[in-house]
Amino acid sequence: MVIAGLFLAGLVSPFVETHLIAKRTDQGAVKLKTEEFEARYKTQSDTLDFLFLGSSTCYCGINPLTLEVKGYSSFSLCSSAQTLFNSTQVLDYATQYCTPKYVVIDVYPELWSGPSSSLEFERDWIINGPSLPLERIDPYNAFLKLYFNISKSLGIHHISTKEEEYDRYSGLGFVERSLPAIKTVSCDSIRTLDFPPQLSSLVDSLKYEIILIIPPLCCPDDYVFPESFTVIDGGQWPGASYKSSYYDDHHLTASGANAYSGWLSEELIRLTTDPSE
Numbered sequence: 420m421v422i423a424g425l426f427l428a429g430l431v432s433p434f435v436e437t438h439l440i441a442k443r444t445d446q447g448a449v450k451l452k453t454e455e456f457e458a459r460y461k462t463q464s465d466t467l468d469f470l471f472l473g474s475s476t477c478y479c480g481i482n483p484l485t486l487e488v489k490g491y492s493s494f495s496l497c498s499s500a501q502t503l504f505n506s507t508q509v510l511d512y513a514t515q516y517c518t519p520k521y522v523v524i525d526v527y528p529e530l531w532s533g534p535s536s537s538l539e540f541e542r543d544w545i546i547n548g549p550s551l552p553l554e555r556i557d558p559y560n561a562f563l564k565l566y567f568n569i570s571k572s573l574g575i576h577h578i579s580t581k582e583e584e585y586d587r588y589s590g591l592g593f594v595e596r597s598l599p600a601i602k603t604v605s606c607d608s609i610r611t612l613d614f615p616p617q618l619s620s621l622v623d624s625l626k627y628e629i630i631l632i633i634p635p636l637c638c639p640d641d642y643v644f645p646e647s648f649t650v651i652d653g654g655q656w657p658g659a660s661y662k663s664s665y666y667d668d669h670h671l672t673a674s675g676a677n678a679y680s681g682w683l684s685e686e687l688i689r690l691t692t693d694p695s696e
Contacts, residue, residue, distance in 0.1 A: 445588065447478060447499045449548040452592040456494055460517035467517045469493035469687060471592065472506035473525025476634035480671045481525065482680040483591040489684060495592030498548075500539035502530045503618050507625065508551045521691055522627045525634055527669065528642070531615055595673045598666035606638035613643045622648065630690065635659035635679060637668040649690060656682045 468491040477497035486493040496509050506524050536554035544551050545563045587595045635653035644650050656679050658664045664675035
């Protein structure tokens with residue numbers, strides 16, 4: 420009875436929903452980007468040159484507009500704490516609406532270990548976007564999924580809280596983040612990190628042309644991938660070595676993101692263009 424009463428109160432009152440159930444938010448822009456994506460692409464016969472997937476290093480670090488202005492359709496469905504497994508879930512969602520030629524996945528190394536699915540990711544998509552299958556056993560997320568499924572089925576869409584004042588959703592899935600550059604950073608010794616076998620198997624199972632990206636990082640390591648994989652190391656971007664490009668040790672400032680995106684677009688075009696043409 421208590422749960423039923425809370426459900427009913429939340430459905431009727433945005434205040435109750437926000438303070439006692441969950442806060443709808445535009446931070447990360449999952450709602451805004453999925454609405455735009457579904458408005459742009461309608462069927463699997465619609466093609467998309469580049470679909471970007473990955474975590475926050477992608478959604479505020481890669482601006483698809485740099486490819487669009489060069490004649491390549493592109494869109495980012497990156498979101499907070501999106502693991503590689505979660506990216507495959509988003510890919511399943513995206514391919515209901517279009518067929519991507521290339522799937523570009525930002526694989527932030529700190530997400531290579533740990534649970535295959537992120538609770539933060541699942542919660543974000545339950546509350547703010549198209550609800551995806553739950554993989555983690557978490558009572559709160561299960562509660563939220565039931566509540567928001569009922570809310571959507573009844574056509575109830577309470578207004579989301581606005582983005583943080585330093586965030587601006589600029590379209591195509593990109594969130595421009597205007598924060599000051601980091602002042603100092605302390606780096607440990609460089610490690611050699613092997614791409615985990617279970618993640619390699621996951622990439623191999625995907626039936627699309629996959630390009631993996633290591634995002635530029637303040638404190639990069641050395642990375643080892645299977646030779647058959649196509650990988651772009653964001654650490655090769657000339658701006659990757661400058662602290663002024665970052666607002667923390669792994670996220671780019673607005674100016675850093677736009678400069679990196681310009682470089683990345685050229686790398687992607689080079690990798691996917693037949694030199695004989």
